[in-house]
Amino acid sequence: MAQDHDALRDLAAARDRIAVALTATMIAVYFGFIALIAYDRPLLAKMVAPGLTLGILLGAAVIVVSWLLTYFYVRWTNTHYDDQLAKLGAATGRSSTEAP
């Protein structure tokens, strides 16, 4: 029983770590883009292809990175998190008043 409670706590902690890491990545990517707009406009004005500036490319890349991060999270939870959660939830009892 006690082991199951510890395992549930570890699983919740693992989810939190991944959630925080992904949030930090998203913040770094977006504010990296915003910082370039604020402080390095000549760089964003560079043409990478006719009609396509680095700024537009990076803006589109921010959108694509958002998609990839959400996909990564949902895949991790679907393949690792949900099964273990269901097992540990049953093993430790659904009642939320029970103390560990």
Add this chain to the structure above:
Amino acid sequence: MILALQATAAAPSTAIGQPNTVAMVFFVLFIAITLAITLWAARRTHTTEHFYAAGRSISAGQNGFALAGDYMSAASFLGIAGLVSTTGFDGLIYSTGWLVGWPVVLFLIAEPLRNLGKYTFTDVVALRLRQKPVRIAAAIGTLATVILYLIAQMVGAGGLIKLMFGLEYETAIVIVGAAMIAYVLFGGMLATTWVQIVKAGLLLSGALILALLVLARFNMNPAALFAAAAAKYGDGVLNPGKLVSNPLDTISLGMALMFDTAGLPHILMRFYTVPDAKAARKSVFYATGLIGFFYLLTFVLGFGAMVLVGPDAIKAVDKGGNMAAPLLAEFLGGTPFLGFIAAVAFATILAVVAGLTLSGAAALSHDLWVNVVRHGEASGGEELKVARVATVLLGIIAVVLGITFKGQNVAFMVSLAFAIAASGNFPALLLSIFWRRLTTAGAVSSMVFGTVATLVLIYLSPTIQVDILKHTSAWFPLKNPALLTIPLSFAIGMGVSLLSSAAPVEAGMSAHDRRMVLGD
């Protein structure tokens, strides 16, 4: 800029401003379909769980569309396309900022919110704390967000309908108010959700068809479109421009855009309509995909309007640039396509105001009436009755304020609503989920400070002092206060909590944390 419709005499070359038969037909069709949905939903709405949360019966995919529908307001569609068509690159700052808020909601908010709460985000904040003060503070933040956003949408709707259908402003406002009251009053969350789904489908397909028609003229190559814009209006349109001249302003705007989604009450409420946390998680994944796709389309539409219609012709119809997408539709598909896009834009506003009204009604009934006035002792029947009265009340307030603010520049009210969501609601919600030491005093001071400081600083900012009141300078230098108010709301919430509690936090996993991962 966004939805500040200031109609000037319509250019003679456009049918905008004249009654449009196709627009009328599509619009009447939309009203008929949504009222039929409402009738169907009304027969399934008997309890508070139905009214606020559609009986938890919405699937992840449906909720993904509904979230996208709630979020893709006319400000996103007409405003971003207009901003891009007149300034180029700058619109991308808004699109990316609004999108990156969604992964944050997915990682930090969606699942805990679904597991810990019942109907409103306040349920989660108040869970471990004293009900009354927390409910009152959170209801103030919710109602401030909802009412400011409602005013902006109503004024936008009145101007839009006047411009597109030739109806009187006041008539238009009353029609919008009546339709939204009907959806929410009779059909509750189930009707509101399906109105959002229909609207999201219409908006996405309308924008996709328009974007494809634009790209067809440029060998299906967006870069060729951008190059044509640069050839006509200079390379400047492909780079950051005037919108963000001051670096700190840029960062502050970015913070507000990123963190507002996680504090918008009508968005947060949607997570209670799905059966469990897993469905809540999946629905945000779908919504992020749909909204990101939509923003890529609006970027193409904006540049399409710039090249094919021209910024001067767009500003001649509406100074704020909001008619860029409709004008582009007229250019590419004639009056019938203009009619279709006009009806889509109207449906967009109607759906958003319905969602806002429902979340405002939940704050009045569930948070204030049941948990403050009645100390949590009210019956379900009574709560439902109060929620319906609150719906009618909010609808009437929206109509009256919409008419009061006629002709005013209310664009700032959207950013004000979002700034309150980001600074007043989001920090307290995040702390209540993840930080065990949060106390009642900490949560209340964070919410009150975030809301009041945002209101005061925006009043003192160039947005009001220079743009609206025409003073030469402003006391507070930033157009958006988020850079200051978001970190301070967190700091005050934590500081006051640490000062107001000396009790040691229990070791191990608390009941709260168990419920957060497992639900109840």
